[in-house]
Amino acid sequence: MTKLSVNINKIATLRNSRGGNNPDLVKVALDCERFGSEGITVHPRPDERHIRYQDVFDLKATIATEFNIEGNCREQKFVDLVLANKPAQVTLVPDAEGQITSNHGWDTIKHKDYLQEMVSVFKSAGIRVSIFVDPVVEMVEAAAESGTDRIELYTEAYAHNYYDNREKAILPYIAAAHKANEIGLGINAGHDLDLHNLKYFAESIPGLLEVSIGHALISDALYLGLENTIQLYLKQLKH
Ligand SMILES: CC(=O)[C@@H](O)[C@H](O)COP(=O)(O)O
Numbered sequence: 001m002t003k004l005s006v007n008i009n010k011i012a013t014l015r016n017s018r019g020g021n022n023p024d025l026v027k028v029a030l031d032c033e034r035f036g037s038e039g040i041t042v043h044p045r046p047d048e049r050h051i052r053y054q055d056v057f058d059l060k061a062t063i064a065t066e067f068n069i070e071g072n073c074r075e076q077k078f079v080d081l082v083l084a085n086k087p088a089q090v091t092l093v094p095d096a097e098g099q100i101t102s103n104h105g106w107d108t109i110k111h112k113d114y115l116q117e118m119v120s121v122f123k124s125a126g127i128r129v130s131i132f133v134d135p136v137v138e139m140v141e142a143a144a145e146s147g148t149d150r151i152e153l154y155t156e157a158y159a160h161n162y163y164d165n166r167e168k169a170i171l172p173y174i175a176a177a178h179k180a181n182e183i184g185l186g187i188n189a190g191h192d193l194d195l196h197n198l199k200y201f202a203e204s205i206p207g208l209l210e211v212s213i214g215h216a217l218i219s220d221a222l223y224l225g226l227e228n229t230i231q232l233y234l235k236q237l238k239h
């Protein structure tokens, strides 16, 4: 069964817009868990525009489900933060500075040695590692050589092309997933997954272990309520 990890970056964005503690990020994380979320994802960025580094410590001290910290391991502050908190999983994302959101996966061929080194740093601390990749078979193969436990398939292209031709949009993801399964890599996925495109993705990808969803889920919660929304997302993952 595919696990749902709720990304709470957008809750922090809302909180930071007024400078106080409303909404309370830790309370929202605990409520997400209470409403059925099987994990909590955050993606602290160097400018702390949403998740602050202190949030990571506060969340680690309170949540009970799998904690997934995503980010750019080229930032030493990020590496230190992850090592100090020892989440269940770290997801390595090749963010450029000032990027609005993540927009590409790692070139695992070009950066193989570097990724190998970083994977070993995190795995030595007992942290499961996932590498964010585009759905390209060669990138999946090279990711495996770094020693990573999992990959996270970057699903923006799938989401973007879903309405136009979902059968075509899913093809590279199926090929990437088959390769990952063949070489023993676990599969996560995320970015722009939503209530419309999630079911077909989850049904089509063999061995999908986890999806992390933030933007659409939190937006849906404005209309549907957080509890109902999380239940609806979980329903899409049951097949
Ligand atoms: C890694 C990834 O796919 C992103 O979706 C990310 O976690 C979202 O980050 P922002 O909330 O900063 O756009």
Ligand SMILES: NCC(=O)COP(=O)(O)O
Residues within 6 Å of the ligand: 007, 041, 070, 152, 189, 190, 191, 192, 193, 212, 213, 214, 215, 216, 217
């Ligand atoms: N890893 C993807 C993630 O955490 C959330 O992405 P999005 O749903 O905010 O696009």
